Amino acid sequence: xxxxxxxxxxxxxxxxxxxxxxxxxxxxxxxxxxxxxxxxxxxxxxxxxxxxxxxxxxxxxxxxxxxxxxxxxxxxxxxxxxxxxxxxxxxxxxxxxxxxxxxxxxxxxxxxxxxxxxxxxxxxxxxxxxxxxxxxxxxxxxxxxxxxxxxxxxxxxxxxxxxxxxxxxxxxxxxxxxxxxxxxxxxxxxxxxxxxxxxxxxxxxxxxxxxxxxxxxxxxxxxxxxxxxxxxxxxxxxxxxxxxxxxxxxxxxxxxxx
Amino acid sequence: xxxxxxxxxxxxxxxxxxxxxxxxxxxxxxxxxxxxxxxxxxxxxxxxxxxxxxxxxxxxxxxxxxxxxxxxxxxxxxxxxxxxxxxxxxxxxxxxxxxxxxxxxxxxxxxxxxxxxxxxxxxxxxxxxxxxxxxxxxxxxxxxxxxxxxxxxxxxxxxxxxxxxxxxxxxxxxxxxxxxxxxxxxxxxxxxxxxxxxxxxxxxxxxxxxxxxxxxxxxxxxxxxxxxxxxxxxxxxxxxxxxxxxxxxxxxxxxxxxxxxxxxxxxxxxxxxxxxxxxxxxxxxxxxxxxxxxxxxxxxxxxxxxxxxxxxxxxxxxxxxxxxxxxxxxx
Numbered sequence: 001x002x003x004x005x006x007x008x009x010x011x012x013x014x015x016x017x018x019x020x021x022x023x024x025x026x027x028x029x030x031x032x033x034x035x036x037x038x039x040x041x042x043x044x045x046x047x048x049x050x051x052x053x054x055x056x057x058x059x060x061x062x063x064x065x066x067x068x069x070x071x072x073x074x075x076x077x078x079x080x081x082x083x084x085x086x087x088x089x090x091x092x093x094x095x096x097x098x099x100x101x102x103x104x105x106x107x108x109x110x111x112x113x114x115x116x117x118x119x120x121x122x123x124x125x126x127x128x129x130x131x132x133x134x135x136x137x138x139x140x141x142x143x144x145x146x147x148x149x150x151x152x153x154x155x156x157x158x159x160x161x162x163x164x165x166x167x168x169x170x171x172x173x174x175x176x177x178x179x180x181x182x183x184x185x186x187x188x189x190x191x192x193x194x195x196x197x198x199x200x201x202x203x204x205x206x207x208x209x210x211x212x213x214x215x216x217x218x219x220x221x222x223x224x225x226x227x228x229x230x231x232x233x234x235x236x237x238x239x240x241x242x243x244x245x246x247x248x249x250x251x252x253x254x255x256x257x258x
Numbered sequence: 259x260x261x262x263x264x265x266x267x268x269x270x271x272x273x274x275x276x277x278x279x280x281x282x283x284x285x286x287x288x289x290x291x292x293x294x295x296x297x298x299x300x301x302x303x304x305x306x307x308x309x310x311x312x313x314x315x316x317x318x319x320x321x322x323x324x325x326x327x328x329x330x331x332x333x334x335x336x337x338x339x340x341x342x343x344x345x346x347x348x349x350x351x352x353x354x355x356x357x358x359x360x361x362x363x364x365x366x367x368x369x370x371x372x373x374x375x376x377x378x379x380x381x382x383x384x385x386x387x388x389x390x391x392x393x394x395x396x397x398x399x400x401x402x403x404x405x406x407x408x409x410x411x412x413x414x415x416x417x418x419x420x421x422x423x424x425x426x427x428x429x430x431x432x433x434x435x436x437x438x439x440x441x442x443x444x445x446x447x448x449x450x451x452x453x454x455x456x457x458x459x460x461x462x463x464x465x466x467x468x469x470x471x472x473x474x475x476x477x478x479x480x481x482x483x484x485x486x487x488x489x490x491x492x493x494x495x496x497x498x499x500x501x502x503x504x505x506x507x508x509x510x511x512x513x514x515x516x517x518x519x520x521x522x523x524x525x526x527x528x529x530x531x532x533x534x535x536x537x538x539x540x541x542x543x544x545x546x547x548x549x550x551x552x553x554x555x556x557x558x559x560x561x562x563x564x565x566x567x568x569x570x571x572x573x574x575x576x577x578x579x580x581x582x583x584x585x586x587x588x589x
Contacts, residue, residue, distance in 0.1 A: 001378070007375045011371055012372055015363045088359055089357070089359030090359045092321075092355050093359055093360070093416060095324075096324055096352075096353050097377035097420070098376050099348045100345055256321070257327065
């Protein structure tokens with residue numbers, strides 16, 4: 001039954017406007033980060049040196065820096081997909097065809113997450129190609145990237161980014177479920193992730209390791225200053241479980257009057 | 259009849275099997291009771307009009323039947339399934355709830371495919387319902403490009419997707435032009451001909467009168483009547499349009515009728531009078547006039563419409579729900 005909800009969600013998600021905007025948008029954003037990184041790299045310093053880019057993990061430096069952007073995009077799309085079912089009134093149609101609400105929500109969540117993870121993978125492939133071209137342009141040797149160590153770093157980073165996208169997506173869908181307005185969900189989510197958490201951390205730095213956005217960011221980036229990867233992974237998982245439980249509880253108990 | 263008085267006629271249960279049966283169905287939002295102790299008994303195979311003014315609680319009742327809104331209290335059975343377990347009967351139900359709602363960027367066909375996949379229905383079911391609703395030629399166009407009539411037809415197609423035994427249509431003619439209303443009426447009649455039980459909610463009683471053979475009337479959240487349309491009409495006394503042969507006899511005729519307990523409304527433009535009788539028939543009125551030597555040139559019996567029956571049952575001349583003050587006065 002969840003498979004039915006999953007395939008139904010994909011029928012909606014694969015519409016050209018959303019599909020192309022998400023896949024091409026994420027690929028363009030990731031590629032832009034790679035291009036900027038390579039163009040700004042110098043022999044002696046700056047954001048990153050050409051020598052660092054030539055190392056086995058040089059390939060993933062650009063993609064890792066784009067994790068915040070990828071997360072925010074995933075959050076916005078996930079939140080709007082859930083909230084728009086209320087604002088469009090389509091939820092009542094869906095619930096007549098699938099009255100088991102837990103099954104419907106689980107299928108929708110799974111559909112949205114796979115959509116965003118596939119978009120991330122597509123963006124990573126494009127960013128990889130762009131990185132190879134940019135490396136040629138800056139005369140950065142790429143032989144180390146394709147060694148066992150280099151490919152291991154690449155896949156580990158992609159795994160972390162995938163976990164990050166899943167975390168951001170679940171938080172987005174939970175928020176969408178609560179506020180039931182696509183625009184409001186995106187505004188509130190972006191404001192929290194981009195502004196509010198940063199302000200809180202600047203005022204009380206010790207809070208960084210307890211905030212949801214920062215925890216998931218630590219996972220997506222393989223650990224950040226102030227929040228270790230392991231701590232982020234555990235706390236992020238807790239936030240994800242709580243978000244799913246809360247969204248499910250609200251969805252199961254709510255009267256659908258939209 | 260006291261204005262706003264409620265009449266519970268739930269004891270008038272039809273004899274045949276029921277598609278929808280509820281008992282004490284109630285829904286409150288906070289302190290406001292929107293649906294109050296409603297006991298529906300809708301026969302299988304009927305085309306049932308669900309009538310009431312705007313705000314009477316029709317849509318909330320329908321949402322409870324569809325599992326979208328949880329009843330505060332009460333129970334029910336729909337197509338043999340328990341109202342508390344919508345999954346036990348909704349696979350046999352199709353519904354158009356208020357305005358049709360679909361994904362604007364998807365085509366009509368893809369919208370139905372999404373619903374078919376969700377309901378684990380064969381995708382081959384999509385085109386036949388599009389054809390039946392007259393949308394097949396435009397099925398590949400985006401939903402947002404559809405006219406209101408086409409959107410409404412897609413809503414009907416979606417409701418028909420599961421091959422339902424019960425079709426619930428909430429205000430299906432809302433926003434349609436006269437041609438669209440006639441088309442919709444034809445569609446609904448064809449569903450009834452297929453043996454599908456159809457529940458149509460509307461605040462337009464005249465519309466219901468043309469399609470339905472059974473009617474449920476609701477007002478301010480309470481059931482005021484349910485039964486066959488014919489039976490309801492039969493309970494209503496007809497009125498008469500009467501004219502004396504000579505205009506000079508008119509005043510005498512009015513006095514005679516009033517003395518017999520009739521309510522008389524003069525219609526000077528037609529030189530006639532409209533007569534509501536306390537149970538007198540055409541022959542009685544003719545005899546009454548003749549007894550005073552008055553010859554009638556016109557004696558027309560007028561069957562009262564369902565609309566008048568509704569007003570008579572609810573004791574109001576307005577289709578609107580009473581204001582808060584009026585509600586207070588009723589109490």
